[in-house]
Amino acid sequence: MVSHLNAVPSSTLVKLDPSQVAHTLSELLSQTPEYRAYLDALNALNNDPVIQRLSAEMRSHQIALQWGRDTDSRHVSEQTRLELEMDDHPVMKAYRQAEEAVSVMFRAVDELISSEIGVAFAVNAQHSNCSCGG
Amino acid sequence: MELTAEIQTAARQLGQSLRQDDYIRTYLDVLEESRTNPEARALEKKMYDEYKALIDRQQTSETLTPEDTRSFYELHQQVQNHPLLSKRNDMLQMARPYLAAIAEEISLVLGVDYVALAKPR
Numbered sequence: 001m002v003s004h005l006n007a008v009p010s011s012t013l014v015k016l017d018p019s020q021v022a023h024t025l026s027e028l029l030s031q032t033p034e035y036r037a038y039l040d041a042l043n044a045l046n047n048d049p050v051i052q053r054l055s056a057e058m059r060s061h062q063i064a065l066q067w068g069r070d071t072d073s074r075h076v077s078e079q080t081r082l083e084l085e086m087d088d089h090p091v092m093k094a095y096r097q098a099e100e101a102v103s104v105m106f107r108a109v110d111e112l113i114s115s116e117i118g119v120a121f122a123v124n125a126q127h128s129n130c131s132c133g134g
Numbered sequence: 135m136e137l138t139a140e141i142q143t144a145a146r147q148l149g150q151s152l153r154q155d156d157y158i159r160t161y162l163d164v165l166e167e168s169r170t171n172p173e174a175r176a177l178e179k180k181m182y183d184e185y186k187a188l189i190d191r192q193q194t195s196e197t198l199t200p201e202d203t204r205s206f207y208e209l210h211q212q213v214q215n216h217p218l219l220s221k222r223n224d225m226l227q228m229a230r231p232y233l234a235a236i237a238e239e240i241s242l243v244l245g246v247d248y249v250a251l252a253k254p255r
Contacts (some may be wrong), residue, residue: 016151022236025144026243032141035244042246099251106252108135109145116149118162122252124230125237 027120029109041091041098048091058082148236155232161225167218174218181209 029035045051061075061082070076086092097110113121137145152158168174184206188198213219240248 015236017149018148018155019234019239021144021148021151021241022239025141025148025236026240028138028141028144029240030244038246094234101247103251103255104135105137106248107254108137109141110252110254112137112142112145113149113152116146117152117158118165119158119226119229119233120254121149121152121233122237122249123254124226125233126249126253127234 025109029105032105038098038102041095044091045095048089050089051091053059053087054082054086054089058086112119152233152236155229157225157229157232161222161229164218164222164225168222170220174216177209177216178213178219181213182202184209 058079061079064070064075065079110120110122168178187207191202192198205218214223234249239251242251
């Protein structure tokens with residue numbers, strides 16, 4: 001665990017370096033069970049032969065769809081079937097569960113960051129060309 | 135979700151450090167000004183009310199006329215052109231790359247897309 005955090009009370013007015021604090025926060029997050037479980041699940045997903053086969057098949061149907069080669073809707077129905085098969089695979093189910101857990105944790109962290117800034121952090125940190133404000 | 139005390143402290147400190155940035159401070163000042171300016175507030179409220187009314191009508195399967203949407207877009211344009219609201223939006227746009235750079239630093243350490251996972255659903 002990173003120990004120097006306690007040296008700086010959260011109410012202090014000392015100018016903190018955002019990069020350094022972001023790095024510290026990231027290190028702390030990387031030590032959580034949720035994050036580690038997520039990486040494990042992601043690794044399992046990327047190395048699962050069934051998932052790899054299904055992904056490859058889905059890509060080929062996707063390409064056919066992009067080229068407009070689906071006059072009899074075969075590619076759409078195959079794509080749907082493969083998606084369902086993939087969603088039903090235990091490795092995918094474990095991944096989704098781990099993803100949800102890490103996402104819940106990140107959202108809780110983001111709420112804290114945002115409430116201190118006074119601006120929604122993650123929402124405004126995403127790259128966008130939108131000039132809609134908000 | 136129960137976060138450890140260390141994570142909570144680090145998250146709060148990150149928020150505080152970002153709040154010290156000049157662009158963000160200016161944005162927050164203009165945001166406050168826009169919230170307390172009656173004209174800006176009324177104009178924006180009118181636009182959101184109109185938007186909600188259009189969505190409500192659409193959800194009841196009503197077909198919207200070009201006149202309906204034109205009136206909304208005119209209002210939207212007025213909001214975009216309002217000096218205070220425009221300044222607020224511009225300041226946020228200027229602050230966003232800075233927020234994105236910090237989020238990218240988090241993603242880099244973690245090796246996963248922080249923004250994608252932390253965005254409200």
